[in-house]
Amino acid sequence: MWHQIEQFGDKIVNISAKHPEGIHLLGYSQGALIARVIVQAFPTLKIRNLISLSGPQAGQYGTAFLHIIFPELALKTAYELFYSYVGQHTSVGNYWNDPYHQDLFYKYSQFLPYINNALLSNRSEEFKEGLANLNKLVLIGGPDDNVITPWESSQFGYYNENVTVINMRDRDIYTNDLIGLKTLDKQKKLDVITVSGIDHFSWHKNVTVVDEYILPYLD
Ligand SMILES: *[C@@H]1O[C@H](CO)[C@@H](O)[C@H](O)[C@H]1NC(C)=O
Ligand SMILES: *[C@@H]1O[C@H](CO)[C@@H](O)[C@H](O)[C@H]1NC(C)=O
Numbered sequence: 385m386w387h388q389i390e391q392f393g394d395k396i397v398n399i400s401a402k403h404p405e406g407i408h409l410l411g412y413s414q415g416a417l418i419a420r421v422i423v424q425a426f427p428t429l430k431i432r433n434l435i436s437l438s439g440p441q442a443g444q445y446g447t448a449f450l451h452i453i454f455p456e457l458a459l460k461t462a463y464e465l466f467y468s469y470v471g472q473h474t475s476v477g478n479y480w481n482d483p484y485h486q487d488l489f490y491k492y493s494q495f496l497p498y499i500n501n502a503l504l505s506n507r508s509e510e511f512k513e514g515l516a517n518l519n520k521l522v523l524i525g526g527p528d529d530n531v532i533t534p535w536e537s538s539q540f541g542y543y544n545e546n547v548t549v550i551n552m553r554d555r556d557i558y559t560n561d562l563i564g565l566k567t568l569d570k571q572k573k574l575d576v577i578t579v580s581g582i583d584h585f586s587w588h589k590n591v592t593v594v595d596e597y598i599l600p601y602l603d
């Protein structure tokens with residue numbers, strides 16, 4: 385993930401340089417997580433609206449996504465691969481968030497705990513500032529996604545220790561304002577949009593979604 389963020393980030397820096405008035409960033413699926421982290425990791429970029437279309441923002445734990453990339457891997461033992469030196473060289477390993485093995489997640493994951501400021505680093509301040517500078521953060525997802533698991537991860541919700549889904553506003557990342565979500569929300573700059581009846585591979589193709597929930601943010 386860090387590698388992809390550097391690669392895409394450099395391209396966006398070039399585009400952004402030609403548009404001093406600011407640009408909007410729209411990411412889909414894993415690209416939505418990449419887009420979000422670009423905003424955090426390149427805090428000098430002038431990004432106005434960030435639209436996250438069904439991205440695993442709080443992580444992923446489910447076979448649907450796993451099997452797109454690793455068809456043979458079993459859900460319950462995937463952590464043995466992902467929480468290792470080798471597994472951290474896969475993008476999904478970087479945000480694999482196994483609720484049954486949180487100790488290993490925090491120990492091995494080189495990515496998600498850091499960009500969500502669950503573990504502090506010398507970039508934590510930067511990671512918080514990036515999002516707080518947005519004009520709007522738009523989180524789009526829905527219960528019929530069938531790939532992002534739990535689907536609430538697209539809106540920063542996730543499993544707790546008892547594998548019950550906790551919504552963003554009741555999670556640490558929000559209540560302690562670890563990356564600026566609460567700040568944005570208080571300023572009415574955080575739009576959380578839930579759309580039913582859309583499967584993961586249709587979000588960017590469904591005309592209703594594009595017309596009603598994306599285009600209004602691209603003015
Ligand atoms: C953070 O620490 C790493 C490793 O010690 C160092 O290479 C990097 O330059 C530091 N970054 C900042 C922003 O201080
Ligand atoms: C998880 O379940 C255990 C056992 O039922 C309970 O003691 C604990 O409070 C629960 N934790 C949360 C965060 O709900």
Ligand SMILES: *[C@@H]1O[C@H](CO)[C@@H](O)[C@H](O)[C@H]1NC(C)=O
Nearest residue numbers: 579580581582590591592593
């Ligand atoms: C787009 O999504 C809406 C809302 O779920 C649904 O009613 C509509 O049938 C979808 N359109 C297409 C072309 O699939």
